[in-house]
Amino acid sequence: MTTRKEQAEWRREQLLDAALAVFAAKGVDGASVKDIATAADVTPGLLYRYFDSKEALVETLLRERGFLPRLRELLTAGHTGRPARETLIDLLTAFDTLLADNADLVALFFGATRARPALAELTGEGQRLIGAFLDTQVDAGELRPHDTRTAARTLFATVAVNRAMRAPIDITALVGLLYPDER
Amino acid sequence: MTTRKEQAEWRREQLLDAALAVFAAKGVDGASVKDIATAADVTPGLLYRYFDSKEALVETLLRERGFLPRLRELLTAGHTGRPARETLIDLLTAFDTLLADNADLVALFFGATRARPALAELTGEGQRLIGAFLDTQVDAGELRPHDTRTAARTLFATVAVNRAMRAPIDITALVGLLYPDER
Amino acid sequence: MTTRKEQAEWRREQLLDAALAVFAAKGVDGASVKDIATAADVTPGLLYRYFDSKEALVETLLRERGFLPRLRELLTAGHTGRPARETLIDLLTAFDTLLADNADLVALFFGATRARPALAELTGEGQRLIGAFLDTQVDAGELRPHDTRTAARTLFATVAVNRAMRAPIDITALVGLLYPDER
Amino acid sequence: MTTRKEQAEWRREQLLDAALAVFAAKGVDGASVKDIATAADVTPGLLYRYFDSKEALVETLLRERGFLPRLRELLTAGHTGRPARETLIDLLTAFDTLLADNADLVALFFGATRARPALAELTGEGQRLIGAFLDTQVDAGELRPHDTRTAARTLFATVAVNRAMRAPIDITALVGLLYPDER
DNA sequence: CATGAATGAGAATTCATTCAT
DNA sequence: TATGAATGAATTCTCATTCAT
Numbered sequence: 001m002t003t004r005k006e007q008a009e010w011r012r013e014q015l016l017d018a019a020l021a022v023f024a025a026k027g028v029d030g031a032s033v034k035d036i037a038t039a040a041d042v043t044p045g046l047l048y049r050y051f052d053s054k055e056a057l058v059e060t061l062l063r064e065r066g067f068l069p070r071l072r073e074l075l076t077a078g079h080t081g082r083p084a085r086e087t088l089i090d091l092l093t094a095f096d097t098l099l100a101d102n103a104d105l106v107a108l109f110f111g112a113t114r115a116r117p118a119l120a121e122l123t124g125e126g127q128r129l130i131g132a133f134l135d136t137q138v139d140a141g142e143l144r145p146h147d148t149r150t151a152a153r154t155l156f157a158t159v160a161v162n163r164a165m166r167a168p169i170d171i172t173a174l175v176g177l178l179y180p181d182e183r
Numbered sequence: 184m185t186t187r188k189e190q191a192e193w194r195r196e197q198l199l200d201a202a203l204a205v206f207a208a209k210g211v212d213g214a215s216v217k218d219i220a221t222a223a224d225v226t227p228g229l230l231y232r233y234f235d236s237k238e239a240l241v242e243t244l245l246r247e248r249g250f251l252p253r254l255r256e257l258l259t260a261g262h263t264g265r266p267a268r269e270t271l272i273d274l275l276t277a278f279d280t281l282l283a284d285n286a287d288l289v290a291l292f293f294g295a296t297r298a299r300p301a302l303a304e305l306t307g308e309g310q311r312l313i314g315a316f317l318d319t320q321v322d323a324g325e326l327r328p329h330d331t332r333t334a335a336r337t338l339f340a341t342v343a344v345n346r347a348m349r350a351p352i353d354i355t356a357l358v359g360l361l362y363p364d365e366r
Numbered sequence: 367m368t369t370r371k372e373q374a375e376w377r378r379e380q381l382l383d384a385a386l387a388v389f390a391a392k393g394v395d396g397a398s399v400k401d402i403a404t405a406a407d408v409t410p411g412l413l414y415r416y417f418d419s420k421e422a423l424v425e426t427l428l429r430e431r432g433f434l435p436r437l438r439e440l441l442t443a444g445h446t447g448r449p450a451r452e453t454l455i456d457l458l459t460a461f462d463t464l465l466a467d468n469a470d471l472v473a474l475f476f477g478a479t480r481a482r483p484a485l486a487e488l489t490g491e492g493q494r495l496i497g498a499f500l501d502t503q504v505d506a507g508e509l510r511p512h513d514t515r516t517a518a519r520t521l522f523a524t525v526a527v528n529r530a531m532r533a534p535i536d537i538t539a540l541v542g543l544l545y546p547d548e549r
Numbered sequence: 550m551t552t553r554k555e556q557a558e559w560r561r562e563q564l565l566d567a568a569l570a571v572f573a574a575k576g577v578d579g580a581s582v583k584d585i586a587t588a589a590d591v592t593p594g595l596l597y598r599y600f601d602s603k604e605a606l607v608e609t610l611l612r613e614r615g616f617l618p619r620l621r622e623l624l625t626a627g628h629t630g631r632p633a634r635e636t637l638i639d640l641l642t643a644f645d646t647l648l649a650d651n652a653d654l655v656a657l658f659f660g661a662t663r664a665r666p667a668l669a670e671l672t673g674e675g676q677r678l679i680g681a682f683l684d685t686q687v688d689a690g691e692l693r694p695h696d697t698r699t700a701a702r703t704l705f706a707t708v709a710v711n712r713a714m715r716a717p718i719d720i721t722a723l724v725g726l727l728y729p730d731e732r
Numbered sequence: 733c734a735t736g737a738a739t740g741a742g743a744a745t746t747c748a749t750t751c752a753t
Numbered sequence: 754t755a756t757g758a759a760t761g762a763a764t765t766c767t768c769a770t771t772c773a774t
Binding site for chain 5: 032045048053054
């Protein structure tokens with residue numbers, strides 16, 4: 001037996017799902033509230049019981065569905081014991097996979113960020129996290145001590161842009177470029 | 184004394200300027216024809232003497248103002264005599280400057296490319312040109328012979344993304360990352 | 367207590383009524399959607415909940431309000447027992463009355479038929495039906511055996527044109543012309 | 550050597566020709582001033598040197614190109630010596646031909662008469678003229694003395710409507726209907 | 733005489749949002 | 754909770770008309 005609250009929560013998520021799909025497909029401006037309601041199989045009016053406006057839908061998606069938490073979790077997870085080079089490859093692969101799995105969100109982010117600072121925030125955070133990771137490895141003597149901030153930005157940007165362009169890059173080759181296997 | 188033809192040409196350019204500025208600021212969907220007309224200090228109706236539709240305005244900007252020709256010119260210019268490493272830095276700097284000088288266009292490209300293949304074309308072309316350049320240098324023994332395609336994509340993506348995010352990168356450091364100064 | 371469905375149906379009819387009146391008064395091109403909405407005492411936007419476009423409004427009127435079915439019914443109704451001459455008068459009078467009762471529709475037909483084949487269809491059908499009726503009467507020996515097709519076209523055109531011009535004709539005299547009372 | 554005045558007159562007629570053709574093809578409302586100017590191979594502005602407005606064009610066409618004068622001339626021409634029945638056939642045939650030769654004008658009349666009383670005037674005049682002719686023939690004992698007014702309206706309406714519907718009628722049969730050849 | 737740039741008013745249509753049911 | 758009728762404001766676009774050149 002589902003309680004009132006559970007049902008409401010379910011409906012809310014369903015509306016967010018529908019909105020995300022429609023926004024990704026048509027862009028925020030190109031998607032009408034009616035489109036979203038139709039996709040969720042409800043009437044436009046109902047949306048307004050759950051969200052104040054179309055804009056509120058976008059903001060909620062950006063806030064609640066943002067993959068920044070998952071990214072942070074990913075990058076700060078302990079990678080003890082394995083060689084830094086392999087860990088870096090795992091890390092970037094996980095990031096790439098995250099982007100691929102959230103293609104709709106990535107599309108929304110790219111389209112919705114003109115007026116909203118969300119993407120800048122995301123990229124900043126991502127670069128910072130990768131940079132921090134690189135620093136620890138350099139300190140541990142596992143990686144060559146060059147400019148880790150530039151390296152972080154390079155790695156992050158390259159993976160992100162090529163995934164966004166739907167032309168994913170070979171991550172092993174990418175890491176090999178910056179941190180050649182010296183053997 | 185300006186002839187009718189000159190005056191018409193001037194007006195056309197003015198309208199394109201206004202449209203570009205407004206599109207960059209608000210996005211294509213967010214900008215109304217009235218916005219553009221107001222920015223150009225004319226009546227909306229006048230726009231239709233010069234362009235068939237708002238969409239035609241976008242297409243014209245992408246076609247006539249596209250910086251792809253300038254990019255191509257830049258990348259294929261003869262760089263004889265100087266060390267490859269320095270030429271690469273010059274090249275990427277020029278590319279970065281080009282993007283900076285055309286910030287509005289870059290914004291338009293990013294916003295307008297959902298339905299239009301222009302950006303994909305641009306990135307593809309850019310990466311190809313940089314890759315071709317790297318190949319010649321590797322052949323000449325000036326650069327280390329690693330995966331030039333991946334290197335090209337990395338360089339291009341990094342410069343482009345960081346410029347688009349308005350957080351330009353240190354290009355010397357970037358090149359130093361991929362092609363360390365061995366001395 | 368009116369249900370939602372009934373209310374919607376009522377609104378739909380009301381909009382068609384308003385549209386017919388406005389179209390008849392100003393012609394299809396001369397009538398704006400705003401005119402129709404004002405006549406129906408609603409907002410222009412509401413029209414689009416019920417009809418896809420102004421053109422759809424015209425088509426719906428021509429289809430749903432067309433008097434062709436009633437005309438057919440009229441002409442094919444059994445007229446047994448009475449003298450053909452009187453029946454013919456009754457018939458044309460009923461036709462004339464039908465046109466008079468649907469003056470707005472007649473006006474719409476005349477104005478809207480430039481691009482639409484509705485009127486041609488109507489006249490063709492009308493002439494055919496009257497012709498068929500005349501044939502049966504001639505076969506029965508009730509009317510003089512002259513060219514019934516020409517007679518039908520003559521009768522139909524005369525009644526229609528004079529009614530359309532709002533100068534109705536004396537139908538008894540008209541019939542008397544073609545089928546003189548021989549007594 | 551054409552004088553100024555001749556050239557102006559020529560241009561004026563050219564514009565009227567173009568306007569008539571375009572009005573007939575698209576209807577008065579459907580034709581834009583630009584359409585007419587294009588058809589006349591001039592610019593819209595020039596039209597306003599010759600006519601005050603689009604409406605003035607319509608009125609001028611209706612007034613100057615109206616075939617009422619030619620109709621009157623036709624109907625009042627002396628038809629001495631020939632049998633009334635044949636004269637009537639000649640008359641209606643000429644009328645029918647007149648309509649056929651002026652199909653554009655007929656179309657304009659039908660489309661333009663909603664707000665303008667021109668067509669009513671035309672039909673009234675036409676019927677009166679035919680009626681007057683019939684009267685003289687009845688007085689002369691050439692035709693049977695039935696209701697000449699109804700007969701006139703019948704003949705006129707039948708020819709006009711069937712020509713307007715582009716399904717011209719057999720005029721000899723039509724006259725034979727009203728005034729049977731008694732031999 | 734002729735052009736065509738420019739305007740202003742208005743056209744059809746869409747859509748986020750509200751609200752009675 | 755859910756519906757869907759209704760609104761009002763905005764949007765893209767058209768067009769008769771004017772006027773400087």
